[in-house]
Every structure is written in C-alpha cells, then in structure tokens.
Amino acid sequence: MDMLSVKDVQFSYDKSKKVLKDINFSVRENDVMGFMGLNGAGKSTLIQLIMGLLKLSDGSIEIGDLDIKKHSKEVKKMLGYVPQDIAIIENLTAYQNVKFFGSIYGLKGKELAEHVDRALAFVQLTDRAKERPSKFSGGMKRRLNIACGIVHNPQLIILDEPTVGVDPQSRNYILESINELKQQGKTIIYVSHYMEEIESICNQVVIINDGKVLYSGGMDEIKHEAGSEMINVIFHRPLEEADKRQLMYEFKENAAFPSETELEIKVHGEAGESVKNLISLKENFNDQIKKIQLSDVSLESVFLELTGTHPSVQQSG
Numbered sequence: 001m002d003m004l005s006v007k008d009v010q011f012s013y014d015k016s017k018k019v020l021k022d023i024n025f026s027v028r029e030n031d032v033m034g035f036m037g038l039n040g041a042g043k044s045t046l047i048q049l050i051m052g053l054l055k056l057s058d059g060s061i062e063i064g065d066l067d068i069k070k071h072s073k074e075v076k077k078m079l080g081y082v083p084q085d086i087a088i089i090e091n092l093t094a095y096q097n098v099k100f101f102g103s104i105y106g107l108k109g110k111e112l113a114e115h116v117d118r119a120l121a122f123v124q125l126t127d128r129a130k131e132r133p134s135k136f137s138g139g140m141k142r143r144l145n146i147a148c149g150i151v152h153n154p155q156l157i158i159l160d161e162p163t164v165g166v167d168p169q170s171r172n173y174i175l176e177s178i179n180e181l182k183q184q185g186k187t188i189i190y191v192s193h194y195m196e197e198i199e200s201i202c203n204q205v206v207i208i209n210d211g212k213v214l215y216s217g218g219m220d221e222i223k224h225e226a227g228s229e230m231i232n233v234i235f236h237r238p239l240e241e242a243d244k245r246q247l248m249y250e251f252k253e254n255a256a257f258p259s260e261t262e263l264e265i266k267v268h269g270e271a272g273e274s275v276k277n278l279i280s281l282k283e284n285f286n287d288q289i290k291k292i293q294l295s296d297v298s299l300e301s302v303f304l305e306l307t308g309t310h311p312s313v314q315q316s317g
C-alpha cells in the first residue's frame, strides 16, 4: 500500500514563477525515502504542501488512502514533522516541550503522559527530562526536536535535515533511531544533502530539480540505471597521451581520469561487461597497472549525473 501519493502537483508562490511543476511520486508503507534536490529545488515547498501548511491548489496528495484536503484532521494525526529549524521552546523543560507538542495533537491526561515518556525514552533523554534545552548540546536539541515530532505516534514521519550541525555520535544515534522507526513499521521521508546518509538508511529515492521530479524509485534501481559498478585503476606512473587516447577509444564516455595515474570506468548493467573490461585492461596495460578496484557507483555520482551539480558544492539550508 502507498503511504503517500503525490499526483500532478503544481505550485506557485506568485504568478511569476512555478515552483513545482507536475510532481508525481509515491512512497510505499514502511519505506524510508531519501528526498534530495539542490537548494531551491522545491523540497520544502512540497513538504509544506504535504503537511497542509501551504494550500494545495493543483493536483492531489493522499496519505494512506485519505485525501489531505478532504480529511485534513485525520491526516494531521498520521503525520509527524521534524523541521530543519529546531522548533523547541528554550524556557520549557525537555518534558514540557514534548508535552506541549503532544497536546497540540489532541493528546490528554494519562495518554499524553505515556506518549511523552515513550518519545523521551526513544531519543534517550529520559534522564534529562527536567532540564531546559538551553543547556543541551546541538545533538541533544536535535533529538528533543525528533521527540516533539513523533510524540503522537504518527505513521508517516518527515525529517528535514535532522543531522545538520550535530556531532558524529549524535548523527549515528539519529540514523540508528530512523532505522528503529522503520522496524516499528513507520514510513519515513528523509530530506538531506548528505548523500552517504541517504545511501545508508533509505531504500527509495526521489530527486527533484527546478520543481520537477528527475528520478523516483528504488535505491538499487537508480544505481543500476546509472551503471551498476565502477572499475578504478591505479597506474604505477602517469599515463602517456597515446595510452590515454587508446583508453578513451576503447571505453568512450565511460572512461574518466580523476588524476594522472588513475582511470575510472563506469560499467553498465550488462552481464559480464566488467569482466570484459578487466580482460582488455590486463591484456593492454598489465605492466603499468598497480591496482584495480571494483566498486559500486555512489549515490553522489548518480546525483551529479542527473543534476549536473555536485551535492558537496551545495550549502544546506
């Protein structure tokens, strides 16, 4: 079953520019979807439409099988949102913060107390529940932010760059807790500019650029489409021009030279192609080759290929 379906969505803040143009994709129940795009691609706008914070005029969005316009109340309870900007209130304690967000979702009395305890335990802040977050580290504030976003036990959780500005330990903790939410059966949308994080926790990817979906589908499929493997060859000495020309002739646009002593060959999905390439390299360049490594194509290189821009030149925010 689809937990989120976005159909033919278009959006403009003003008449001069369409920010979203015919957006279509779906996220299955219990998927962890990595949502990627360059700055200004339209990610936050789409999330605000899903959350009902912006008014949807063109197209439709369904959560489960509920249309967000017709069933806004039910949908609100199903959605959890952990915003990019930390939304906690500094002069309330950690407990009071989570309780406040729980009450916004209509929880009361014993049920509210149980939910608050569970959310604080989930982010391992039970011991610090009585403290004010002004004393907390950046990572602890992010964890409290997550507790506030999931206190009402939502089915679909959207996390917008939850690891920006946190120490490596908190980052690992946050990534592990997302895996745990998946184990609990939740569906996750994970917005991030950190490709390696998306690669490690997501099974589905949506890439948008300039308000359009460039890719939507499985993590394995996107890599397969882009070329399932990469052959990295390290030579003992810098290559002669004639050797480079021969390699370019043989491997065409699949060959790249990251440095004077390195060759990268992108291998497309066909069976046996990497073996054929290796045999050819060994036959022609065996004496010159220091090392050959086979590696999977990274999500980063796929993103670069699709958008024409490297994610690391991006500022997050």
Ligand SMILES: Nc1ncnc2c1ncn2[C@@H]1O[C@H](COP(=O)(O)OP(=O)(O)OP(=O)(O)O)[C@@H](O)[C@H]1O
Pocket: 013, 014, 019, 037, 038, 039, 040, 041, 042, 043, 044, 045, 046, 316, 317
């Ligand atoms: N409130 C607004 N009024 C007018 N234009 C806006 C508004 N918010 C965003 N935009 C414009 O809409 C486009 C998409 O912005 P959006 O914030 O959705 O992108 P994004 O992918 O979330 O970017 P980032 O990764 O930087 O958060 C951009 O051109 C942006 O300038």
